[in-house]
Amino acid sequence: MRLAIFDLDNTLLAGDSDYSWGEFLVQKNLVDAQTYAEANDRFYQQYKAATLDIHEYLRFSLAPLTRYSLDDLAVLHAEFMRDFIEPMMLPKAKALLQEHRAQGDYLLIITATNSFVTHPIAKHLGVDDILASDAEIVDGRYTGNGTGTPCFQGGKVVRLNEWLKEKNYDLTDAYFYSDSINDLPLLEKVPNPVAVDPDDRLRAAAQERGWKIMSLRD
Numbered sequence: 552m553r554l555a556i557f558d559l560d561n562t563l564l565a566g567d568s569d570y571s572w573g574e575f576l577v578q579k580n581l582v583d584a585q586t587y588a589e590a591n592d593r594f595y596q597q598y599k600a601a602t603l604d605i606h607e608y609l610r611f612s613l614a615p616l617t618r619y620s621l622d623d624l625a626v627l628h629a630e631f632m633r634d635f636i637e638p639m640m641l642p643k644a645k646a647l648l649q650e651h652r653a654q655g656d657y658l659l660i661i662t663a664t665n666s667f668v669t670h671p672i673a674k675h676l677g678v679d680d681i682l683a684s685d686a687e688i689v690d691g692r693y694t695g696n697g698t699g700t701p702c703f704q705g706g707k708v709v710r711l712n713e714w715l716k717e718k719n720y721d722l723t724d725a726y727f728y729s730d731s732i733n734d735l736p737l738l739e740k741v742p743n744p745v746a747v748d749p750d751d752r753l754r755a756a757a758q759e760r761g762w763k764i765m766s767l768r769d
Contacts, residue, residue, distance in 0.1 A: 555651035558729035559662040564639040569664040570595045571635045605703040616693035643767040663703035705736045
């Protein structure tokens with residue numbers, strides 16, 4: 552079975568779920584609005600510049616989860632999905648997923664965004680599996696710590712290789728779709744790399760290498 556691998560934010564979604572979760576927290580007054588919004592903006596700019604310290608960012612983004620039970624977080628996430636994520640859904644992205652599904656491919660999302668934010672989105676999109684930056688849960692509550700290798704830049708390659716060994720798949724004829732220069736390490740590993748609505752640096756790299764460039768935006 553061929554693998555069809557997808558980045559999530561700004562690839563399958565017309566926006567960034569991680570950044571938007573921060574906006575949701577600010578809108579709901581669940582964090583100190585000014586301080587949190589400024590930090591959220593700063594980290595997002597660092598991400599786009601490919602200078603983000605993923606460990607520092609995970610400490611920031613996972614900290615609010617420690618204040619609530621899993622049941623309360625599920626209620627908040629459902630509201631977040633309705634108000635922030637569903638408006639980001641792209642018909643062309645859903646059509647691309649369906650195209651690969653119809654060909655019998657195994658659909659895998661691989662994203663730097665944490666597992667709390669992204670797992671319900673992956674379920675909504677109907678993919679077969681997801682690799683995300685995992686958030687630690689102890690005694691039924693988030694600890695604010697990440698666990699394992701963060702699924703970011705070269706860490707995506709590490710996590711995918713671990714997954715391939717566990718699931719007994721390989722990258723023969725595999726596709727990977729992404730918008731971000733942060734994903735260059737994984738794009739270079741697959742036979743069929745595709746730049747989707749790419750940032751300027753990824754567009755230049757894709758053009759230089761002769762990779763396919765496409766848009767899922769209307």
